[in-house]
Amino acid sequence: MGNLVMIIDDSLTVRKIMEASLKREGFQAVSFPDGLQAMDALARGEVPVPDLILLDIGLPKMDGYEVARAFKQKNRLGNTVIIMLTGRDGVLDKLKCRWVGAKDYITKPFKPAEVIAVVRQHLRSQEVAAGPAMQGLSYYG
């Protein structure tokens, strides 16, 4: 089974595009229209902890920064890579993404193939980073 990617975006079009594109590339994908519904589903155990989240900034109820902050505070989601999606391309937005712990920033409109490439790149880095730590645990354990 492929890595699980969660898409949180209030645009049904973006959710459908990214779900289909990710599945065509062998990933698993789930999507939610806002952060509260995603958090609720995770808290209830309706979906497993994702390996990566594509998170829109301009979300209703809680914006993407608040959602990212909330996710990063949860221990279970500490290792989950967050990539922000936004219609704006400003320096301040990029900085804010870093501040809330996001690993990357993708500007809309996007080419799904490029998003997939970014997803793969971050998941690979994550695996490399997790590799030695896991070996260490095993060694000392």
Next chain:
Amino acid sequence: MVTEARPLEGSLDEFGLVEILQMMGLGNMTGALHLRRPDGRTGIIYVHDGFLATCTELNTEALTLGHVLQQLDMASADQLDEAYKLQKQNPLGKRIGELLVEYRIITEEQLQDALRTQLFWTVREMAQWQEGTYEFLPGHHLAAESVPLRIDVTRVVMEVLRYSQEWDELQHFLPDGMRTQLKMAFEIPRGPLLKFDLHTWRAVSHVNAYRTIRRIASAIHQPELEVARLLAPLVERALLIVMESKSRPGLPGPAQRLSLESFDLFSLISQMEQEWLRRTEDPINQLAGLALFINWTMKNLTETCEHNGIHLSPDTLATLLKREGFFRMNGYSLKIYENQIDIEDFTQHCRRFLDRKDGRQVTEAADFYELASTTLMGALRATFQAINARIASPHERMQNEEVWEALFLGFQKGERPPQ
């Protein structure tokens, strides 16, 4: 959370195609059955109300309508080439069979007969797959413009069983079935004298030029199973040598060039959504935006066709919109040159209705907006559907349709009719 109904799926070594088809016939099922072999060969059988509607195999050496028409001696290679040239000029237009009927090379009855034969022969080959998986997607997944056949499962099963019995013998000599590659031996084999009848000699004399049983059969206008029966004993006698198969996942040559698998619909739709969000304040801007999206689609289509080595006919968009009834609105005809709508002219037309400040005419303006936006969205949808019909996988077609319907839903939410 977005969820999907789980399709019916399993392994072909548990249930063979015959059992699966019988189940679908008995259950009056409608949907698309995907078969996948470990070597990448993929087949799709469409079932409608328990009857077989059509089928396709995604392989470079798959049986095409052209093969069948030649093997049944209904059309020649030259006639097919001519029809293919016409089809290349308008990839969103008529299919090869329809063109052959239009130019009176075959009759409508002959076309139906050839399509039925193509289905029978393709399914009987797929039924020999011992390894792989199946997956049934319930629902209507036939590509737009496809006219389904209505073939009883029992008739297909009878054909499969008859073929399987015969193929048990032939497969020892023709391991890749009708796509087995052959060549003549360098030397006459030793042993008893080889004697050929006229039919066999015709088939043998085409081996080095055409290689596969399927191509040889098409060249000599003889059904492929008959040609397989003639050539298999010569493989046994070592006069013919089996070569490595060249079949691979994809579509047969002409279909590959006409297919639009590489059309990047999702990137285009993502771009449209962002552009629409910038136009939510002004109704004229919105209508012009919808016309612009049709132009973007046609521009991308032209590029994809060029990439496939095909020159898109400059009247493709006009023909499509006239055919689908989206060419005129309120007495105004869209001005289309080289597959691009004249946005400036259309915007001027919109202004005549929408720029009026007179309260009495607000209703008229709102009616105009409603009609224009419905017409343009219909035109854009028709363009997407025409492109989608050239994508082989029903999975992908279904996903594409879900994506563009989500886009249209967003358009409707963001519409700003004049107030």
